[in-house]
Amino acid sequence: MKIAIFASGNGSNYEAIAKACKEERIKAEVALLICDKKNAYVLERAKKYQTKTYVFTLKDYKDKEEYEKTIIKVLKENKIDLICLAGYMKICGSTLLEAYPNKIINIHPALLPAFKGAHAILDSYNYGVKVFGVTIHYVSAEIDGGKIIAQGVIDYKEGDSIEVVEEKIHQLEHILYVDTINKLILKGV
Numbered sequence: 001m002k003i004a005i006f007a008s009g010n011g012s013n014y015e016a017i018a019k020a021c022k023e024e025r026i027k028a029e030v031a032l033l034i035c036d037k038k039n040a041y042v043l044e045r046a047k048k049y050q051t052k053t054y055v056f057t058l059k060d061y062k063d064k065e066e067y068e069k070t071i072i073k074v075l076k077e078n079k080i081d082l083i084c085l086a087g088y089m090k091i092c093g094s095t096l097l098e099a100y101p102n103k104i105i106n107i108h109p110a111l112l113p114a115f116k117g118a119h120a121i122l123d124s125y126n127y128g129v130k131v132f133g134v135t136i137h138y139v140s141a142e143i144d145g146g147k148i149i150a151q152g153v154i155d156y157k158e159g160d161s162i163e164v165v166e167e168k169i170h171q172l173e174h175i176l177y178v179d180t181i182n183k184l185i186l187k188g189v
């Protein structure tokens with residue numbers, strides 16, 4: 001089984017997945033990293049795991065369809081079975097969604113359907129929720145709206161700072177994403 005990871009930034013989830021594959025805790029290979037930011041730190045992490053990497057910048061293409069067609073060509077060439085978004089800050093368009101139905105999953109740092117969007121941790125913290133968590137879901141045309149695959153909650157203590165909550169959420173993400181991907185792979189995706 002071959003996984004492609006899409007990421008735009010730090011890449012801690014990429015690294016958790018790549019490490020788990022290397023250690024055979026996930027019975028698959030991270031065959032590709034697709035990144036849309038040429039200075040993203042995830043690119044440094046990818047060197048360590050020698051993951052084949054492509055950087056595609058949307059503004060270099062006529063439109064999102066052309067951009068996604070280019071990505072699909074690389075995905076097909078590399079016989080990718082599963083696409084894992086991990087901090088990929090682009091909305092998947094219909095071109096990509098139709099090419100890989102039910103094969104694209106995402107991790108979101110809140111308990112969906114609450115706190116959709118790019119600032120989920122800050123939004124939930126500012127709202128004052130007492131239960132924080134992480135969601136893994138299929139990617140659909142509705143942002144953060146696809147079918148939920150798995151959720152987990154952190155051990156929140158009253159008075160935890162946002163930094164502490166963030167750290168706990170990221171630790172949980174790395175465990176839950178690896179576990180969920182492994183289960184999907186074992187099922188044949």
Ligand code: GRF
Pocket residue numbers: 007009010011012013014086087088107108109173
């Ligand atoms: C994670 O919090 C993930 O839930 C969200 O983007 C963040 C990516 O973090 N979608 P990293 O780049 O994997 O460290």
